[in-house]
Amino acid sequence: MGQAQGQPARSARCIALVGPYLSGKTTLLEAILARTGAINRQGTATAGNTVGDASEEARHHGMSVELNAATVEFLGDTFTFLDCPGSIEFQADAANVLGACDAAVVVCEPDEKKVPALQLILKQLEDRGIPHLLFLNKIDKAETRVRDIVPMLQPASTVPLVLRQVPIWESGIVTGFIDLALERAHVYREHAPSKVVDIPDALTDREQEARFSMLEQLADYDDELMEQLLEDVPPPRDKIFDDLAEDLREGVICPVLLGSAENGNGIARLLKALRHEAPFVEVAAARLGVADAASCAYVMKTIHTAHAGKLSLARIFAGTFADGDAVFGGEAEERIAGTFDVLGQEPVKRGPGKPGDTVAFGRLESVQSGDTLSTDKNAVPSIERAAMPEPVFGLALVAKEKKDEVKLTTGLAKIVEEDPSISVAHDQDMGQMILWGQGEMHLRVALERLIRKYGAAASTYPREVPYKESIRKPTQVRGRHKKQSGGHGQFGDVVLDIKPLPRGSGFTFSETITGGVVPKNYIPSVEHGVRDYLNTGPLGFQVVDVAVCLVDGSYHSVDSSDMAFRQAGRLAMAEGMPQCQPVLLEPIMAVEIAVPSEATPRVNSIVSSHRGQILGFDARPGWPGWDVVQAHIPEAEIQTLIVELRSATAGVGTFQARHDHLAELVGKAADQVLSHRRDQAA
Template structure:
């Protein structure tokens, strides 16, 4: 007769040492590639632990996570979700991190404070590049992590073939903890290799223990021996037992699994299906018994001897509650009214709140391990560590926001919203440090930059929902410039008589080209006082006035202007008259210097898996780019960095093409490099557009 898994919930039923709630609430990140099922896993965990009556659905818009209107609208996680629950007397906080590459930065800051992570991934080899990015983050930070192979009921690849395919994503050995039981071509259960027990799945209920199928006995022994061999790589005594054919006790196996997981030398692999709540209980048991406590995490983060410390990993601006700083308490206690100090000053906590999705609920004091939101800490920013003291303590190293790869121009529908827009964007940037707001001095355009088209679309939706500001999306304007090819001399003369004192200024200017990138130079060779000294600065100002808008309609660069000669009137000459004379001279002379259009060229470093490098080379060529060289990506197996130069006008949508060619994982950084001449059909198109705008 089948035995329910629930009956084995005692503290040492499977060889584990019982954990204790006194260790504090443990914090677990759920992280993985887009559409891997992280939010569904969170729902399954909350339902299985009794935190919610039944698991919600992302597609039905009933999940605890993805509760914001933007997440509901787009059917995807667009921000970090926080939820608390208890399991067998132990407290847990789960952080559901967005999987889309455009929103992954939301979870990066939160990973810092987690005790462990569950990497959720489909049993699909095409997920390896995206999985590698996530694994690398965890490995670099020393965060213990499990791999949960979700949707195991949908896989068609044998697990013995799948694990070697996924292994390149991890520098730690993937240690298979379970093998599936197949029946009629479908997975209907699993064998736990540590406890040597077989389980069959039950719909919306815990799995049941059954006799190990006779047909699986040999496979189970092979898989278990392979698991023990991997553990023995870090345990000489276990290696001796294996070589001597000495049976290994379950307690020994669980002890090794726990220690090697906490040491970060292995990545245990579990199986399941989040939407059917299969494999959830065994995963929770592993989290309860094997995840280190907050004291271990505080030590890993280098908190030192501080009496109290909390690390802020997210900031929220609510419509009615003001600013909330979401933080994990690493040491000490923080209560309502506690004065806390960070790098930028001190504030008094105005309320301590528990978070579940978008909802903040007031609670009592927070102690080590708790993940809470502190109210109205105006001087505290995301990524800072605070302490309940008057002196700022040690700062935990936080993640750096990724560089922006997509931009849109912002145009206000109502000009009176300009001040409101600036304040609202500042709050959105505080909530999301990966957003960048720029005002281009050449194009006079406000730009919003972020991680992709969807990222910026969601940001603008939040802007309108939370702050009531509607903006018009504009195409990013390219800051073209112009220069000259030949030199000339020209006289500029301004004479005007209108009763009383008139206006008189007379200058002779030499205009000549400079080497590319030099900028602008002004000199004078006046002798005999033909232009009085006090008026020479006004001549330079007049020249600069004109250079802001040359004959082609763009700022003029790489030009030298020399004041050679001129004349003045003792009464009618003035600063304004000489400034105007210089403008007139430039207006007449510059069109004679063969003006030419210049376009900005960017230095671009494109990072891609090496199997996609050839496709990326084609993208660069199609965008008038020039490939300069290749390098292996330092610290990354199987990745390349392609160095190239590309016109700024061709950067529009580059990230879309890169992600399309690399299963969503390609990215780039870009810096201005130089200005280059643009001629022919493309130049004609730019000039025609500029004339239409000016008309």
């Protein structure tokens, strides 16, 4: 059970609410707050008056775009619930959160189309060893029998989905449920605790059948229970609850409960299951390797607020953390400026935090999400940071007004601090600042937040593609720089052989000078001149895969200089390169696309429409029902790939890309690129 019932104090628990997009997580949080008395009345997402999703961006888009937290009391126990966004574009917000939680409630609809999205959530929980149960939400709108829904959802989970309740139907409407562990029937009452009633005679056989199925699944992990079932001995109720708690903690089952968050149905039963079966903080501490720490808090999330400044939302695993305490583990020693509970995203002043508590620390300026903190400078434990997903969508941006450049830079730094799955890169070659994220909506919300919170409006543009150019044939050319303007003149004379190299060879410079026609001390200057030219070739792009050899030349004993030979080298390249049949090169990316298997044919079509070459596909290791498609796709065609990919896969497809090689680009596509470059240069 995680902690003996006889102990006088039970530590607070931290529970993540996760699940596919629009499954009802924020509504469930609201229902929990109402049922525990944390709020007087349950709001709705439609009315825009929920504690969660209170930001303008969340309400404008009608979806969770950031983590929301709330701490409640239920039957003397304390729980902090962390409502995590469901869209794949915002799920990274939960990456640092999940590991520090005691358990997760996976909120799901009875909808087969949501199985791939559900699998994304469950796979992460299973891989990280986080106990979890499934809350089958919107049961009042189900059009399929629960006995069919659970097998339908089972492919999303590698562990058995164990049905804990069966619904009571009247005239096609779910009016309550039967608890299979307690063998009690409950009738729903809207936004009120359900009423215990006798099990309807018509459902006795169904209840017995479902209960035996549940016990059989539990018996797979308990030999004593198996013997009792084989001998038709009714197992004690406490034995069943002990097995449910142990199997949940061990991660060998995923219990399934029913309800309707919108109507407040099934909420008390869910809370009681968490109260009796969710493990306490010691289990999570052991999982994270900090069971022996004397002082330990893990920063799950950074929040920048208008009034309280920077808040670091942290789970405390050991020791006490109070206002004014010095903490270590960030970039520098910091002092806590206030401890807070968080309701939604609003801080509420509180006293010191103790093991199990989820607390926001005020103004730890150097502390980042993923840091492990301690009040003991000499014994700071370390909890592994969660890996952030690679970015899949990027936009170039500049401040709309020059006076806002500092605001933009400052605001972006805070946006990245709050959401490490967003990053900012400065592309020196293209002269662009790139905002990277997990999708189009992800960056749209970030830009909206930039304006609202930091007053920094940015203009966005497609990223410039780093095209290159090369040559197809060789030439020999002379370059002479001669200038007389009184006093010493300038004289440099070179003959260069220019030849193409195999793709990927880069640039080489050599010399075959004999007889000192070009003094050796000037040869490096010739190479510098050649390299100067290669930055922008005849087509307007950096030149690659070219060999240049200095074969002849002449000099003047007085007027020659390093600068003159550098200029001569540059002039020779400018004269000779247009004669070498310049060709445009575009970067080709090696792309791995991960999608549910049924979407693979659609993805193959998308790749082809993006001028891509499919190299093959195979089953995705460790992901039943998923494929990985390997392809080569031009970088210019990848910019919007994620948008089409998500559309074709109900929002779950993703990809990874890395530069592979350069390939010649000709025809209409090349003409468009060259026209765009000429317009830029004009």
